[in-house]
Amino acid sequence: MHVRFEQPGDIEKIRDVNLQAFESDAEANLVDTLRNTDVELISRVAEEKGEVLGHILFSPVTLGGGLRIMGLAPMAVLPMWQNKGVGTKLVNVGLQACEKAGYEAVVVLGHADYYSRFGFVPSLNFGIKSEYDVPPEVFMLKELHKGALKGITGTVIYHQAFNEI
Numbered sequence: 001m002h003v004r005f006e007q008p009g010d011i012e013k014i015r016d017v018n019l020q021a022f023e024s025d026a027e028a029n030l031v032d033t034l035r036n037t038d039v040e041l042i043s044r045v046a047e048e049k050g051e052v053l054g055h056i057l058f059s060p061v062t063l064g065g066g067l068r069i070m071g072l073a074p075m076a077v078l079p080m081w082q083n084k085g086v087g088t089k090l091v092n093v094g095l096q097a098c099e100k101a102g103y104e105a106v107v108v109l110g111h112a113d114y115y116s117r118f119g120f121v122p123s124l125n126f127g128i129k130s131e132y133d134v135p136p137e138v139f140m141l142k143e144l145h146k147g148a149l150k151g152i153t154g155t156v157i158y159h160q161a162f163n164e165i
Helices: 008-021 026-035 086-100 112-116 160-164
Strands: 002-005 042-048 051-061 069-077 105-109 128-130 139-143 154-156
Touching (some): 002 086, 008 026, 008 042, 042 086, 051 086, 105 128, 112 139
16 A cells, blocks of 8 residues: 555545545535635545555645644545554655645644544644634644744634535
């Protein structure tokens, strides 16, 4: 299995992965909507023998202070490939891509036990919260550059497409 850039021929496969991985079509629709905006996306697929096994997407969020921050959402893996390292590889490669692209931090709304192993911590540790009413332990962030969030507080705002799902 290897992780690579999304290619135009992957669009339907990515949609299918999201439809199989989630209980509704909301995440698949979100990916399609974000792809049709003018925002910079970091999109990667995990592939083996020509089959797309998983997908991860990062899109810019706003916090203030002039920081470049990405939001990780969604990340999906075909059910038969879950718990086999596909998601771990996608997250690690995606975080490296965000850092290489000059982003200073990444936020995620997800399972605390899963994302903490990548260095994500509750955002409230930094005085940062989500625009959404979610339990504080599931809205997390990871600094890609140590100290990038020092002295920064506020509310993370996602692209308007997230409000449409």
